[in-house]
Amino acid sequence: MLHKLEVAVSILLATGLAVNGAVVLNCARDVDSANDEMCNRPVHSTTTPPIPLPTSTCNSTATPTPYQTINFSNTSWIWTGENPTAGGANPIGLRSFRKNVSTPCENDKCARCATIIAAVDNDYQLYVNGLSVGNGSGWDLAGVHYVPLREQDNVFAFAGINVPPGGPAGFVAKILVHYSDGSTDSIGTDETWRTLPRDTSALSWTSPNFDDSAWGRAKSQGPTANGASLWGAPKLPPALSLADARWIWTSDVNVGDATAPVGTRFFRTTHNVNGTKRAVCATAVIDADDEYTLWVNGVIVGSNNNFQAAKAYHIPSLSGQTNTFAVNASSVGGPAGVIAKILLVFDDGTTEALVTGTGWKASATAPVGFEKPAFDVSGWAAATDVGAFGRSPWGQLAIPAA
Numbered sequence: 001m002l003h004k005l006e007v008a009v010s011i012l013l014a015t016g017l018a019v020n021g022a023v024v025l026n027c028a029r030d031v032d033s034a035n036d037e038m039c040n041r042p043v044h045s046t047t048t049p050p051i052p053l054p055t056s057t058c059n060s061t062a063t064p065t066p067y068q069t070i071n072f073s074n075t076s077w078i079w080t081g082e083n084p085t086a087g088g089a090n091p092i093g094l095r096s097f098r099k100n101v102s103t104p105c106e107n108d109k110c111a112r113c114a115t116i117i118a119a120v121d122n123d124y125q126l127y128v129n130g131l132s133v134g135n136g137s138g139w140d141l142a143g144v145h146y147v148p149l150r151e152q153d154n155v156f157a158f159a160g161i162n163v164p165p166g167g168p169a170g171f172v173a174k175i176l177v178h179y180s181d182g183s184t185d186s187i188g189t190d191e192t193w194r195t196l197p198r199d200t201s202a203l204s205w206t207s208p209n210f211d212d213s214a215w216g217r218a219k220s221q222g223p224t225a226n227g228a229s230l231w232g233a234p235k236l237p238p239a240l241s242l243a244d245a246r247w248i249w250t251s252d253v254n255v256g257d258a259t260a261p262v263g264t265r266f267f268r269t270t271h272n273v274n275g276t277k278r279a280v281c282a283t284a285v286i287d288a289d290d291e292y293t294l295w296v297n298g299v300i301v302g303s304n305n306n307f308q309a310a311k312a313y314h315i316p317s318l319s320g321q322t323n324t325f326a327v328n329a330s331s332v333g334g335p336a337g338v339i340a341k342i343l344l345v346f347d348d349g350t351t352e353a354l355v356t357g358t359g360w361k362a363s364a365t366a367p368v369g370f371e372k373p374a375f376d377v378s379g380w381a382a383a384t385d386v387g388a389f390g391r392s393p394w395g396q397l398a399i400p401a402a
């Protein structure tokens with residue numbers, strides 16, 4: 001039996017998602033039942049150490065590309081099969097789903113990063129090669145996650161949690177693998193995924209070394225095509241939100257100005273890795289009024305001249321420690337601004353967002369080669385903040401879907 005205070009705590013914890021970083025079981029309904037001891041336990045043994053990525057042996061020949069939108073085509077909602085009726089009610093609690101993906105690393109084609117979209121009834125936590133890389137809730141709107149991969153063998157592990165009052169349970173994901181030569185593969189949830197029809201909290205099941213060969217196969221709860229299952233096709237979020245980025249320009253423009261001098265301006269930021277982790281790849285979303293070119297480490301990422309529509313890019317290869325992003329942007333009339341977010345992915349599974357703001361450097365003039373990492377920006381001023389994302393006349397923009 002739990003005391004009153006403990007009951008209150010377990011109800012507080014019964015949000016189904018991260019508490020101090022650990023996913024907990026959702027036990028509000030059965031606080032006095034025999035399941036008490038299963039409540040509020042982490043989804044896997046926290047003693048499993050993350051296994052860092054080995055140093056790459058593969059040349060990366062991929063170049064930055066427009067972001068490749070993924071979708072849930074050819075995937076199924078899956079669960080354990082504890083209820084043989086697809087879309088039927090399932091027990092409350094945590095279930096585990098694993099997929100081992102082995103791809104040869106040869107001829108400079110090796111797995112490097114992945115984009116993952118996922119949705120669930122009700123909550124999920126995502127692990128890649130034992131690294132906790134994200135979580136999400138709900139079946140209407142997918143989550144998107146950017147993760148580092150090992151070169152050959154990768155294990156994708158999802159904890160799916162059916163929260164009180166239980167009812168149907170389903171999980172769907174699509175994984176887009178980016179290779180070092182610029183090619184891609186996609187892997188979706190289906191009946192090849194491994195699962196067990198019970199709680200696995202006591203197992204180190206998120207570890208890449210865990211042997212799941214004795215596990216059974218997931219059971220389809222219906223395809224993701226609209227109308228073909230209980231949940232249908234989840235909506236996709238933007239590749240990245242720009243909500244916390246600022247419009248910037250040079251100091252000849254003030255916040256909210258409706259006009260700016262016609263001309264080209266130059267912007268840079270350099271990110272240095274903190275600690276021993278290494279940067280692997282990145283996703284960028286950028287927009288400018290009126291046009292821009294974006295570089296990473298002196299290499300062109302892309303350019304555009306439609307201020308009403310942001311563009312997204314996949315940056316397949318970063319330098320491990322220091323990465324420089326440079327933008328030139330031109331205003332041909334009316335207001336002027338640049339707004340961007342760049343999400344860096346590190347080899348320990350963490351990510352960090354760089355957003356435009358006064359931390360960027362800006363200049364009204366720049367010599368040839370200003371985009372090269374070695375260029376000295378010490379004479380440049382801080383960029384001028386000309387407004388929050390959403391300000392008039394740019395509004396919410398059209399941002400490519402994940």
Ligand SMILES: [Ca+2]
Nearest residue numbers: 121166167168
């Ligand atoms: Ca449910």
